Amino acid sequence: MSVNVATASSPRPAGVGLTEPWLVRAGLTAIALLFFVTFLVVPLAFLFVEAFREGWKAYTAAIVDEAALASITLTLIVAAVSVPANTVFGFAAAWAITKFDFRGKRLLTTLIDLPFAVSPVVAGLIFVQLFGRQGWFGPWLQEHDVKVIFAVPGIVLATIFVSFPFVARELIAVMEASGREEEEAAKLLGANGWQTFRRVTLPNVKWAALTGVILCTARAMGEFGAVSVVSGRIRGETTTMPIQVEILYNEYAFQASFAVASLLAILAVVTLVLQTVIERRTRPVEDPPRPAELGV
């Protein structure tokens, strides 16, 4: 203690201890800017320049192309199924993990992050192995005339897998921080589980949930690896936008490829904007911190 006081009160020219030399500051700023420009601004600019290289007409033509439209539709369908599914799952998982104590809770928390750790290609292969012709459920599915792999259901499954941590993670973070007391108070006041969720939990986590949903949507629409493995790339049937981009590129249709890609880029930008808006909306919580229960 006394040592700290001594250093703090030792005479020093004002401000010198707090700011780095000019050269260091300029250097760090330059490096950050260089990275930003090289890896973010230039590619994005290039993407749009390429997309519009042959003019507005060619751009719209590339997008209203039958195969491109089909890929856009498919991407929207996949997102429309997988995002709500992951939202429901995310709420269920976060509620279970933060409001109850049970065996294997820690394992479940870790497993939620699995899709981040596993390469999407591996995930895709797992689904092929499970539902493909030679897979575990393959014969049964064939008997009942259900097509999963190289069809829309497979794409949906793979997308759900790769995008499921987003909502759950956002919610777990917020719900963990806010503790269980408000829910306990609601219960003591006579609220049932649904009322507690609707009136107490949900209003506290809605912005976090929305952030999760937005990120989940972005990932669901942009996923390439896992979907690529299970889709079979049947043109106009099982090609999502990222796959369509790759197919066009491989066919040297660069301008069309970049035009479709630009839609994905716009999606990314919209995602970022929405996220920023939400972050501004969520006021900092002014409640006092809740220390762990005393007097257990």
Place this chain on the structure above:
Amino acid sequence: MSIDVRGVSKAFGAFHAIRDIHLTVPTGQFLALLGPSGSGKTTLLRIIAGLDRPDRGTVFINGEDATAQSARGRNVGFVFQHYALFRHMSVFENIAFGMRVRPRRERPDEQRITARVNELLRLVQLDFLADRLPSQLSGGQRQRVALARALAVEPAVLLLDEPFGALDAKVRQELRGWLRRLHDEVGLTSVFVTHDQEEALELADRVVVMERGAIEQDGTPVDVVDHPATPFVANFIGRVNVFHGRIESGKAWFGPVVIDHPSPTNGTAKAEGYARPHELEVTRDETGGGLWAILRHASPSGALVKVDLMDTDGRLLHAEIGREQFDDLNVKQGERVYVRPRRLRVFAKETE
């Protein structure tokens, strides 16, 4: 509405939070669960509320077995240590919550809800804050909102977890008196948890002292102060001077101080004697047989003088004597006096 706790135990993993607790709280009583942190008092309160499930034992509320009911059905008002107000709801909505979540058939109409909330707001003297959010209130105001919210469902019993723990001293003092009046006016049966002995002694009709998951003593504030049942209680409540000695042939010996202490066993045992500061007599008279000690410090405090003394073994003793008596003593720092406990509570030390 009475509370009856019978043989309740609860463990968290290997940690036994409470063991075999029996406690009956009759209707209208204001009871304090007093103990250091980790003594199990909050666990007991949560079990009564139905927030935690006991491993063994039963809780009866108003004669009905409440253990089978969830917290929802118990009709218990609970005030959390950090209030747990619904942070996105206004003060008004916080208080109205308990009425709004009732099944449709039992739910009062909007007019009745408004009337009841306003009535409660007046009761807690916060009617001017109905539209505020909890984050816009001071600690004491949040506390009172939490109370109003708990009372809105007309609970049979009111349970409070460290109700004044998070408030500063002045607000705490005000709220204490106010809570006691509220308890009497509304006609509640209340149990509150605290680690603050002053709070427990001042507020409660009855104090239950807990330590390591068991009840050490259960009695009136005067009982636990003047007749501590165990060395723990003697140490935990109030200031106390400890004398070390031995028990032998029906007497307890503390140096020159000897007290009758009939013990069931005839052998010798180590003993500890406890005396409150006001129970020490300080004199210059050697004849009574006392411990001699040196005056270290004397500070006047109202009608009393607080005297710090050091005995021959170098232990500090605290005494409180009357102003006049101190003047008569005419003693200066570093001078020798005799100390004689007027009362001494003797506990045989458990032999290992």
